[in-house]
Amino acid sequence: MAKALQTAKRPAVLWLQLQECTGCVETVIRTAEPTIGDLVLDVISLDYSHTLMAAAGSAAEAAFQKSMHDNAGKYVLIVTGSVPLKEDGIYLTVGGRTGRELLREAADGAAAVIALGACAHWGNVQAANPNPTGAVGVSEIVTNKPVVNIAGCPPIADVVTATIVHFLTFNALPEMDGDGRPLFAYGKRIHDQCPRRAHFDAGQYVEVFDDEAARKGWCLYKVGCKGPATYSPCPIIEWNTRTSWPIGAGHPCLGCTERGFWDTMTPFYGRLPADVVGLGVERYADTIGAALAAGAVAGVAAHAVATGVHQTRERRRLAVVEAQKDQQGGEGGSHGQD
Ligand code: SF4
Numbered sequence: 582m583a584k585a586l587q588t589a590k591r592p593a594v595l596w597l598q599l600q601e602c603t604g605c606v607e608t609v610i611r612t613a614e615p616t617i618g619d620l621v622l623d624v625i626s627l628d629y630s631h632t633l634m635a636a637a638g639s640a641a642e643a644a645f646q647k648s649m650h651d652n653a654g655k656y657v658l659i660v661t662g663s664v665p666l667k668e669d670g671i672y673l674t675v676g677g678r679t680g681r682e683l684l685r686e687a688a689d690g691a692a693a694v695i696a697l698g699a700c701a702h703w704g705n706v707q708a709a710n711p712n713p714t715g716a717v718g719v720s721e722i723v724t725n726k727p728v729v730n731i732a733g734c735p736p737i738a739d740v741v742t743a744t745i746v747h748f749l750t751f752n753a754l755p756e757m758d759g760d761g762r763p764l765f766a767y768g769k770r771i772h773d774q775c776p777r778r779a780h781f782d783a784g785q786y787v788e789v790f791d792d793e794a795a796r797k798g799w800c801l802y803k804v805g806c807k808g809p810a811t812y813s814p815c816p817i818i819e820w821n822t823r824t825s826w827p828i829g830a831g832h833p834c835l836g837c838t839e840r841g842f843w844d845t846m847t848p849f850y851g852r853l854p855a856d857v858v859g860l861g862v863e864r865y866a867d868t869i870g871a872a873l874a875a876g877a878v879a880g881v882a883a884h885a886v887a888t889g890v891h892q893t894r895e896r897r898r899l900a901v902v903e904a905q906k907d908q909q910g911g912e913g914g915s916h917g918q919d
């Protein structure tokens with residue numbers, strides 16, 4: 582991989598910022614492996630980014646057009662932010678052009694499209710009910726080529742850079758799940774990687790944020806943790822060069838890597854609703870707690886069954902992905918189906 586990166590010509594990267602908060606830029610400049618300095622100076626040529634480039638106004642837009650022209654069919658397009666469609670997209674314009682218009686033009690000439698963050702993935706808070714601007718994600722607009730979704734609000738920077746490096750090394754996007762998320766990062770639930778999992782299994786829960794259980798680092802399920810329904814590598818990679826992550830800091834996971842989480846995972850400090858996709862018999866902590874009170878073995882066994890079912894499903898899903906890979910002769914870059 583190192584050799585491939587050393588010998589590759591630095592590819593042009595254009596970064597389009599649409600309806601967003603700049604938090605995704607903030608996360609990427611905190612990447613560790615490679616650092617943002619290594620990435621921009623040695624690995625890619627970042628030709629356009631509102632926030633990071635020195636040019637502004639018409640000079641910036643000219644750089645955008647020039648890079649698209651000079652690198653047609655070869656550049657990587659990164660998009661942050663959602664695309665407003667109501668009122669002909671008037672809620673977001675850059676240089677007098679709507680986000681939808683800019684995105685279509687930039688995506689047409691791109692070799693790969695990376696939708697970075699929940700806004701670009703599916704619309705995020707802007708798309709939450711009642712979605713006043715008609716916000717949608719990138720894949721609603723770009724339908725003529727694969728779009729990889731780096732999920733999260735914001736995503737972990739190292740997942741972004743790993744996806745870029747994967748594309749540069751193999752000239753293909755990584756294998757994805759049914760929602761376009763790279764499997765190397767989003768293939769496992771937070772709940773199955775969480776250091777507080779032993780407390781969940783033992784029926785040891787935080788009841789309120791300042792109780793003794795919170796100080797002991799017990800499970801946050803009863804104060805709203807959505808880890809059982811959320812696929813993300815947060816417990817493994819963590820944030821800001823492995824400083825910490827939400828659950829590590831004592832806060833429940835909000836499910837920010839899941840499509841529609843503002844509507845499906847709220848109230849954030851309430852327990853998971855019963856109809857959240859991906860949640861099986863383990864959804865009722867009280868049931869497990871009661872079972873433990875009656876006999877610890879029964880509760881643990883009930884949860885072990887749930888975990889076993891999930892792991893079996895996960896193995897089957899990965900087996901399907903592997904089979905698809907074999908059918909495609911080992912070439913990556915397709916949308917898998919869950
Ligand atoms: Fe901001 Fe979150 Fe959207 Fe990123 S995904 S631009 S952090 S609101």
Ligand code: SF4
Nearest residue numbers: 775778800801806808
């Ligand atoms: Fe960790 Fe949340 Fe699962 Fe508890 S419910 S084990 S805090 S992911």
Ligand code: F3S
Nearest residue numbers: 813815834835836837
């Ligand atoms: Fe998001 Fe949950 Fe990770 S809220 S940052 S997926 S711990």
